[in-house]
Amino acid sequence: MTQWTQICALTDIAPDTGVCALHQGEQVALFRLGQTEQVFAIGNYDPIGRANVLSRGIVGSIGERYVVASPLYKQHFDLATGECLEDDAVTVKAYPVRIAAGQVELAQGAALSV
Amino acid sequence: MSKKRVVVVGNGMVGHNFINTLATSEHSSEFDIITFSEEPRLAYDRVQLSKYFSGSSAEDLALTTESDYQSQGVIYTLNDKVVEINAHEKTVTTASGRKEGYDKLVLATGSYPFVPPIPGKDQPHCLVYRTIEDLEAISAAAKVSKTGVVVGGGLLGLEAANALKAAGLETHVVEFAPRLMAVQLDESGGKLLRRKIESLGVQVHTEKNTKEIVAGEECRYRMNFVDGTFLETDMILFSAGIRPQDELARQFNLEIGERGGIVINDYCQTSADDIYAIGECALWDNKIYGLVAPGYAMAKVTAGHIVSQLVTHEPATSAFQGADMSTKLKLLGVEVASIGDAHGRTAGSHSYVFSDDVTEVYKRLVVSEDGKKLLGAVLVGDSEAYGTLLQLMLNDMDIPGNPAALILPAMDGQEAVGLGVSSLPDTAQICSCFDVSKGDISEAVQGGCCTMGDIKSATQASTGCGGCTALVKQVMDAELEALGVEVNTDICEHFAYTRVELADIVRVQEYTTFQQVLEGHGKGHGCEICKPALGSILASFNNEYILKDEHIGLQDTNDIFLGNMQKDGTYSIVPRIAAGEITPEKLIVLGEIGRDYDLYTKITGGQRIDLFGAQLHQLPEIWKKLVDAGFETGHAYGKSLRTVKSCVGSTWCRYGLLDSVSMAVALEDRYKGLRSPHKIKFGVSGCTRECAEAQSKDIGVIATEKGWNLYVCGNGGMRPRHADLFATELDDETLVRYIDRVLMFYIRTADRLQRTSVWLENLEGGLDYLKQVVIDDKLAIADELENGMTKVVGTYQCEWKTTIESPEKMKRFQHYINADAADDNLLYVRERGQRRPATDVERIELVDLNSGK
Ligand code: SRM
Ligand SMILES: Cc1cc2nc3c(=O)[nH]c(=O)nc-3n(C[C@H](O)[C@H](O)[C@H](O)COP(=O)(O)OP(=O)(O)OC[C@H]3O[C@@H](n4cnc5c(N)ncnc54)[C@H](O)[C@@H]3O)c2cc1C
Ligand code: SF4
Ligand code: FES
Numbered sequence: 001m002t003q004w005t006q007i008c009a010l011t012d013i014a015p016d017t018g019v020c021a022l023h024q025g026e027q028v029a030l031f032r033l034g035q036t037e038q039v040f041a042i043g044n045y046d047p048i049g050r051a052n053v054l055s056r057g058i059v060g061s062i063g064e065r066y067v068v069a070s071p072l073y074k075q076h077f078d079l080a081t082g083e084c085l086e087d088d089a090v091t092v093k094a095y096p097v098r099i100a101a102g103q104v105e106l107a108q109g110a111a112l113s114v
Numbered sequence: 115m116s117k118k119r120v121v122v123v124g125n126g127m128v129g130h131n132f133i134n135t136l137a138t139s140e141h142s143s144e145f146d147i148i149t150f151s152e153e154p155r156l157a158y159d160r161v162q163l164s165k166y167f168s169g170s171s172a173e174d175l176a177l178t179t180e181s182d183y184q185s186q187g188v189i190y191t192l193n194d195k196v197v198e199i200n201a202h203e204k205t206v207t208t209a210s211g212r213k214e215g216y217d218k219l220v221l222a223t224g225s226y227p228f229v230p231p232i233p234g235k236d237q238p239h240c241l242v243y244r245t246i247e248d249l250e251a252i253s254a255a256a257k258v259s260k261t262g263v264v265v266g267g268g269l270l271g272l273e274a275a276n277a278l279k280a281a282g283l284e285t286h287v288v289e290f291a292p293r294l295m296a297v298q299l300d301e302s303g304g305k306l307l308r309r310k311i312e313s314l315g316v317q318v319h320t321e322k323n324t325k326e327i328v329a330g331e332e333c334r335y336r337m338n339f340v341d342g343t344f345l346e347t348d349m350i351l352f353s354a355g356i357r358p359q360d361e362l363a364r365q366f367n368l369e370i371g372e373r374g375g376i377v378i379n380d381y382c383q384t385s386a387d388d389i390y391a392i393g394e395c396a397l398w399d400n401k402i403y404g405l406v407a408p409g410y411a412m413a414k415v416t417a418g419h420i421v422s423q424l425v426t427h428e429p430a431t432s433a434f435q436g437a438d439m440s441t442k443l444k445l446l447g448v449e450v451a452s453i454g455d456a457h458g459r460t461a462g463s464h465s466y467v468f469s470d471d472v473t474e475v476y477k478r479l480v481v482s483e484d485g486k487k488l489l490g491a492v493l494v495g496d497s498e499a500y501g502t503l504l505q506l507m508l509n510d511m512d513i514p515g516n517p518a519a520l521i522l523p524a525m526d527g528q529e530a531v532g533l534g535v536s537s538l539p540d541t542a543q544i545c546s547c548f549d550v551s552k553g554d555i556s557e558a559v560q561g562g563c564c565t566m567g568d569i570k571s572a573t574q575a576s577t578g579c580g581g582c583t584a585l586v587k588q589v590m591d592a593e594l595e596a597l598g599v600e601v602n603t604d605i606c607e608h609f610a611y612t613r614v615e616l617a618d619i620v621r622v623q624e625y626t627t628f629q630q631v632l633e634g635h636g637k638g639h640g641c642e643i644c645k646p647a648l649g650s651i652l653a654s655f656n657n658e659y660i661l662k663d664e665h666i667g668l669q670d671t672n673d674i675f676l677g678n679m680q681k682d683g684t685y686s687i688v689p690r691i692a693a694g695e696i697t698p699e700k701l702i703v704l705g706e707i708g709r710d711y712d713l714y715t716k717i718t719g720g721q722r723i724d725l726f727g728a729q730l731h732q733l734p735e736i737w738k739k740l741v742d743a744g745f746e747t748g749h750a751y752g753k754s755l756r757t758v759k760s761c762v763g764s765t766w767c768r769y770g771l772l773d774s775v776s777m778a779v780a781l782e783d784r785y786k787g788l789r790s791p792h793k794i795k796f797g798v799s800g801c802t803r804e805c806a807e808a809q810s811k812d813i814g815v816i817a818t819e820k821g822w823n824l825y826v827c828g829n830g831g832m833r834p835r836h837a838d839l840f841a842t843e844l845d846d847e848t849l850v851r852y853i854d855r856v857l858m859f860y861i862r863t864a865d866r867l868q869r870t871s872v873w874l875e876n877l878e879g880g881l882d883y884l885k886q887v888v889i890d891d892k893l894a895i896a897d898e899l900e901n902g903m904t905k906v907v908g909t910y911q912c913e914w915k916t917t918i919e920s921p922e923k924m925k926r927f928q929h930y931i932n933a934d935a936a937d938d939n940l941l942y943v944r945e946r947g948q949r950r951p952a953t954d955v956e957r958i959e960l961v962d963l964n965s966g967k
Binding site (some may be wrong): 007008012013014015016017019020021022023027030033034045049051052053056057058059060061062063066067069071072074 | 607608629638639640641642645646663664666667668669670671674675679681682683925926929930931932933935937939
């Protein structure tokens with residue numbers, strides 16, 4: 001059975017923004033959509049800008065996909081899958097994440113493979 | 115069969131146009147084309163020559179390249195003048211001794227500037243304005259001159275004056291005739307043009323006949339006039355008209371007109387059948403055409419005639435029938451246009467005149483005796499109607515309704531009378547430079563063109579003098595509309611509005627959050643385009659704390675942490691140092707912080723100090739120290755007021771006329787925190803020496819003996835633009851009032867990320883309109899604009915102060931939400947005593963070192 005690690009309270013993430021979590025030695029960017037309980041988790045490292053910054057990008061949508069725009073050079077990453085919309089060859093990890101009792105939790109073990 | 119040889123003497127605009135026509139025609143393989151140029155380069159755009167002063171290079175102006183000619187098989191020789199024609203042997207010989215045989219010879223030798231025979235005219239800084247080399251000489255002379263005179267107040271002379279003015283010289287125009295542009299304008303039009311040009315600081319002297327040029331006392335030269343007066347200047351530009359370059363034809367007995375020019379017939383043939391003359395050297399029906407479009411028409415006729423004689427042996431299909439000499443220009447920012455019979459010389463013609471002394475507009479229409487046809491027009495100050503009027507005349511259309519309506523300004527609620535482009539016949543010539551008809555443009559649109567760029571490359575329309583641009587766009591838009599194509603100006607997929615429309619919506623609906631706007635007018639969840647744009651609009655009108663929960667997600671990368679993100683994800687810190695004035699105590703505080711946090715420290719180009727390399731978790735601590743020491747945020751991250759650059763001014767400087775530092779501090783204090791479509795920069799100088807470079811700023815203020823001069827919409831950066839003089843000799847209060855209005859009007863009506871310079875260039879009506887809105891309050895919104903500004907000024911808060919006082923907000927300033935550690939990906943090396951991010955190569959070495967330990 002999946003084990004979950006508590007990261008922070010949902011309310012620690014301002015609506016439509018991200019934060020960065022340290023999880024199993026990796027930097028994970030967590031995003032919260034508006035005032036909702038919908039939360040996404042992808043790697044914090046921007047492979048194009050080559051810095052740990054994705055959690056500080058602007059959250060939005062393109063068509064039906066939820067995305068974050070990298071704060072450095074504005075490429076979009078799909079929040080659900082980690083895919084870069086501008087460059088097929090680039091992907092960041094996507095992590096399983098859930099809300100339990102108002103807390104944001106990340107799964108222990110391997111990252112989602114996409 | 116051997117190829118026919120066509121030799122073209124002169125590779126100017128028209129010579130090149132001829133070559134291009136022949137080389138791209140279906141018969142091109144029948145010809146060897148050989149051309150000689152006296153200039154060191156192939157043809158370039160002489161019409162746009164003045165752009166050389168605003169940064170266009172010789173390459174930008176080039177009409178072709180050597181490799182283009184090579185691939186077209188055109189044989190060219192540069193820097194070699196043709197000095198001999200032998201019409202019997204059919205050869206030409208050049209100065210370097212080269213001889214070429216021809217089947218057909220085309221003279222396209224253009225013209226040369228006329229320099230009146232004034233004693234002293236041949237001195238070093240007495241120049242003309244025709245070639246790129248001339249411009250280089252002018253630039254060099256301008257650098258060592260303070261004052262410049264242009265001799266000649268015609269079209270070209272005023273363009274030359276513009277160039278001198280732009281080079282920062284005190285500029286004079288000396289004209290022999292009693293008015294400017296005597297050929298194109300009537301008396302009242304010329305008078306108004308003069309008034310306008312003088313108000314821009316160019317001094318005009320009419321009815322002056324120069325007797326001699328001698329050494330000056332204050333300046334390099336003194337021009338003595340026949341009437342006993344004189345003028346001192348450091349350089350002189352002659353622009354007293356052009357003369358056809360007919361030297362060759364004269365020597366070899368071709369027929370020449372009484373006042374010069376190579377006589378040609380309707381097929382552009384000279385008195386020798388196999389020799390043609392085209393462009394400015396040619397005299398047709400006793401007329402020399404000093405414009406490029408007629409030259410191009412001649413080139414077309416000549417190419418057709420040569421093909422018909424040498425290849426198809428059928429009669430030529432086209433003949434030269436004269437050309438229209440209407441012109442429209444923007445001189446020193448003043449709109450001027452002249453159409454057809456501007457002086458009303460046609461027998462029985464009537465005139466309609468509209469003259470408005472307040473807005474300085476003069477318009478005259480010349481119509482036929484029966485009032486049905488337009489014969490000519492003069493427009494000064496407002497040439498919007500040029501396209502419409504020109505089309506009416508060229509197509510011999512009946513004037514719709516009362517002719518007066520064509521020049522009367524639109525009254526409230528009533529559309530200005532125009533001529534729908536739909537009423538033009540398909541044959542109507544829209545671009546005269548390249549002979550592009552309405553039908554050609556429609557065809558291009560049907561073939562898939564949907565932007566001006568597309569149209570330009572498909573038809574060449576509007577790539578010459580540019581006078582037809584507005585009309586080309588109208589035709590394109592009308593055609594697109596007819597095809598049912600919508601021109602999309604939406605800001606992004608979430609809002610079907612422009613930034614200006616969104617700003618109106620927010621203002622009128624009194625929205626305070628992005629969510630309200632999205633629910634009312636948008637779809638989806640927003641993106642990095644519409645969110646910051648609306649964030650900025652909301653802030654401009656409501657000025658709430660930008661990190662409030664409902665606004666935080668809207669802020670651009672830099673605003674969201676109130677610092678500029680650097681390449682490695684750390685931030686820079688730029689406290690406000692208003693006007694660049696700082697006490698030693700405060701300097702020490704900055705020094706201590708820089709030292710204690712090991713921040714890379716640099717003086718910026720904006721007269722303040724930037725501390726680089728602070729990590730997220732360090733920002734609040736550092737800012738707390740800064741706020742305690744009396745610093746405020748410098749908004750280096752915001753699309754908002756950046757800096758007000760100052761010079762030391764009258765308090766210390768021996769030349770200072772007013773206290774520029776105090777004014778700069780006051781202005782920076784007033785507008786700090788104002789969110790706008792793009793960043794805004796000011797400069798305030800204490801005198802005309804302009805040490806604060808105010809004329810390169812969005813708002814520039816320069817002290818004079820009688821008050822402040824206000825300049826608007828300058829820009830440094832990627833596309834520099836000199837600011838325009840907006841108002842003069844203002845007192846402190848009026849100055850601030852005008853700035854309030856200009857800025858608020860900009861905020862309301864500019865596009866997203868549009869600096870004031872681009873905004874003004876796109877503002878319909880331009881500077882004059884902006885003056886009407888701000889100074890004359892034409893739209894009756896001045897109070898509202900001022901109130902908007904008062905509200906922003908009254909609700910200012912230092913965002914950093916508010917942030918460090920809120921424990922809730924401080925939480926966001928840590929790298930991890932669930933750990934105290936710092937980002938482990940940051941690596942630095944030391945250079946000149948400070949640290950900087952390691953480069954990729956250095957990173958590999960550094961990481962190896964660390965792991966090897
Ligand atoms: C620090 C500084 C360079 C320096 O070391 O001197 C600088 C640094 C940056 N400039 Fe600049 N500009 C700086 C003075 C200027 C100036 C000179 C001036 O203001 O007198 C100009 C030309 C003047 C003008 O803007 O008209 C200038 C024209 C630009 C432009 C081009 C704007 C344009 O209209 O073409 C950009 C890009 C933009 O804004 O889109 C830019 C953007 C930037 C950014 C914000 C790029 C970025 O997003 O990372 C740089 C980051 C600043 C930081 O991290 O703190 N910077 N930049 C100067 C800060 C001045 C200050 O105290 O605030
Ligand atoms: C600053 C400026 C602004 C202008 N603005 C406009 C405008 O807005 N609209 C407009 O319609 N027109 C404008 N004109 C006029 C326009 O540039 C001319 O009408 C056009 O260049 C004429 O072309 P051309 O080929 O006849 O002559 P040119 O372009 O002068 O070319 C003639 C060429 O022949 C060369 N040549 C001469 N004799 C010999 C020889 N014996 N052997 C070899 N080479 C020789 C010359 O060196 C020159 O390179 C402007 C001109 C100037 C200078
Ligand atoms: S602009 Fe004038 S007042 Fe200001 S420092 Fe320069 S010389 Fe002095
Ligand atoms: S009329 Fe000159 S570019 Fe079209």
